[in-house]
Amino acid sequence: MKPVMLTTLREMKQARQKITCLTAYDYSFASLLDSAGLDLVMVGDSLGMTMQGHDSTLPVTLEQMEYHCACVARGVQRALVIGDLPFGSYQQGPAQACDSAARLMQAGAQVVKLEGGAPMVETVRFLVERGIPVCAHIGLTPQSVHQLGGYRVQGRDEPSARRLREDALHLEAAGAGLIVLEAIPAVLAREITQALSIPTIGIGAGKDTDGQVLVLQDMLGLYPRPSPKFSKNFMDGAGSLEVAIRNYAEAVRNGTFPGSEHSF
Ligand code: KIV
Numbered sequence: 584m585k586p587v588m589l590t591t592l593r594e595m596k597q598a599r600q601k602i603t604c605l606t607a608y609d610y611s612f613a614s615l616l617d618s619a620g621l622d623l624v625m626v627g628d629s630l631g632m633t634m635q636g637h638d639s640t641l642p643v644t645l646e647q648m649e650y651h652c653a654c655v656a657r658g659v660q661r662a663l664v665i666g667d668l669p670f671g672s673y674q675q676g677p678a679q680a681c682d683s684a685a686r687l688m689q690a691g692a693q694v695v696k697l698e699g700g701a702p703m704v705e706t707v708r709f710l711v712e713r714g715i716p717v718c719a720h721i722g723l724t725p726q727s728v729h730q731l732g733g734y735r736v737q738g739r740d741e742p743s744a745r746r747l748r749e750d751a752l753h754l755e756a757a758g759a760g761l762i763v764l765e766a767i768p769a770v771l772a773r774e775i776t777q778a779l780s781i782p783t784i785g786i787g788a789g790k791d792t793d794g795q796v797l798v799l800q801d802m803l804g805l806y807p808r809p810s811p812k813f814s815k816n817f818m819d820g821a822g823s824l825e826v827a828i829r830n831y832a833e834a835v836r837n838g839t840f841p842g843s844e845h846s847f
Contacts, residue, residue, distance in 0.1 A: 587622050587663040589694070589716055589760040595622070595793070596782045602794025603832045604665075604784055605802065608634050608651045612799060613658030619828040621662050623784070625796055626652045626692065628667040628726070633800040640725045643669040645683055649690040656691025665718050666692025670726040673697050677709030684715045694760060698724035700750025704757045711758030719754040721747055722788065723766035734811070736787070736847045738767040751775045751783075763796065764788040766813065769846040787813030789846040795835045802831055813845045 585591070595602050604623035607613040608630045616624050630651055631643040645668075652666040666687040673680035684695040695710070696718040697703055707717050722737045731737070738744040747767060754762060761782045764772045769789020776783040776792050785792030800806040801814040803824065810816070817834075821827035834840035 584661050586661055589663070592622070592663070592761055592782045592794075593780070596780070601836045601838070602782055602784060603835045604794055604796035605828070605831070606630075606633075606796070606799045607655050607658075608799075610654045610658040613655040613664075615824060616799075616828060617659045617662050619825060619832060621828070621832060622794070623665060623796070624655060624659055624662045625665045625696070626655050626667060627696075627798065628669045629798050631669075633798060633806055639728050641670045641728075643667075645669055645672045645686060648672075649686055652687050652690040652692045663693050664691060665694045665696050666690070668695050668697045673706060677706045680706045681710060681713060681715070684710055688715065694718050696720055696763065698726050700746065701753060704753045707754055707759050708757040711760075716760045717758065718761045718763060718784075719751075719759040720763040720765065721750050721754070722764050725765075734766070736766045736768070738771045739847075744768075744771050747771065748775055748778065751779060755779050755781050764792055766811075766847065785841075787811060787841075787845070787847065790838055790841050795841065797831070803827060813841060813847075815840060815845060 603621045606625045606627040628640040628643045631637045631640040648669050656664050668683050672683035687695050694716040698720045700721050710717050738747045763784050766787040772788035773791035782793035784794040784796050786796050801810040802817050804816040804818045817827040817831045
């Protein structure tokens with residue numbers, strides 16, 4: 584059972600093998616995802632909503648992310664653990680981002696994720712040059728919910744689609760190891776995926792990204808508020824958490840998830 588590394592993900596992209604990812608915030612679920620064969624476990628700051636009951640990810644602190652990264656890392660043997668840099672822990676610039684990233688990595692994250700396009704390119708380069716693997720995140724970036732005017736699909740018109748294409752290329756050139764594309768039209772996600780040599784992980788970005796991620800509580804039907812259109816409840820008819828998670832991974836691998844009803 585070889586541990587998943589960034590090189591593994593690049594090989595999977597080249598071999599057109601879909602990359603599977605779910606979020607987890609604790610030891611038990613992390614173990615379950617790992618033993619179900621998920622390639623990536625993402626300690627997302629979505630925990631602000633799913634675990635803490637906030638309306639957004641903005642209240643999540645770096646200390647809380649360290650705690651959850653440590654819990655998840657103890658449950659994972661094979662999957663690559665990605666930890667989210669929370670709001671306010673990297674926006675001041677590369678030096679702040681480097682301090683925050685070091686804390687998440689000392690807690691057990693193997694890759695750090697940060698949100699944003701062009702303004703984050705310098706920070707990504709700074710981190711990668713110092714040995715910190717980075718997952719970029721563009722499209723709907725939930726930490727910018729107030730700037731974006733809500734949780735809205737991005738890149739629908741040509742100027743914003745062009746900006747996302749350019750952002751993706753610049754983030755790759757700066758050394759990002761992978762990139763999350765959230766809530767963008769499927770056609771745009773396909774173009775970006777084809778233009779990059781690093782893997783793209785989609786959430787609400789159609790079926791043609793190199794991998795897929797969902798928020799665990801959404802795909803298990805555990806979140807008490809409405810889930811986004813791009814999610815699917817895999818607990819329906821599954822009978823157990825393990826079967827639901829395995830069914831998700833299988834649906835991503837064989838291309839039956841996401842369907843057009845989960846895409847824009
Ligand atoms: O916070 C999170 O869980 C995320 C993923 C859903 C992409 O950013």
